[in-house]
Amino acid sequence: MLGAAVTGTAPLTVTAPSMVRDKLRGLSARELVDALARSRPTGELDDPTCAVKMALRQLARRYQRLDKEIKDAEKRSGRWSPGPPRGWSPCPASAPRPPNSY
Structure with missing residues (x-):
């Protein structure tokens, strides 16, 4: 996320007056x-x-607010899950079914 903040400021810092850039x-x-x-x-x-x-x-302030929001969410959730929970299916028709349920 820090990279995005710096990327957002880069065009402004490059074209800023020299007293700001310096x-x-x-x-x-x-x-x-x-x-x-x-x-x-x-x-x-x-x-x-x-x-x-x-x-x-x-x-910069927007970056700091978003960074804090992300950190707070990570604390609440414990950790970010890399994918859906085991056994989850987006389509009920393709969800695993117990044997003999057809």
């Missing part, structure tokens, strides 16, 4: 998301620097 260069994926989520952009949205900073902050 501050983010060299950060790991986790550091990038954390730094962007903590940022507090100020100014007007018609300023490209401010608009990019606000968009990056929103993406």
Whole structure:
């Protein structure tokens, strides 16, 4: 999931004004998301620097919310199942039947 957050921010960081890019260069994926989520952009949205900073902050915060939601779901379920339970069939007609039930 972290990769998706970084992928989402990549186009914005590449096209961002140099003062934004320079501050983010060299950060790991986790550091990038954390730094962007903590940022507090100020100014007007018609300023490209401010608009990019606000968009990056929103993406980072969205990532953090989704990451927390996934972790909470994993805790509740114990672990993610790799597939359907044994004996489960999506079609009742093809479900296993006991002998002599035909």
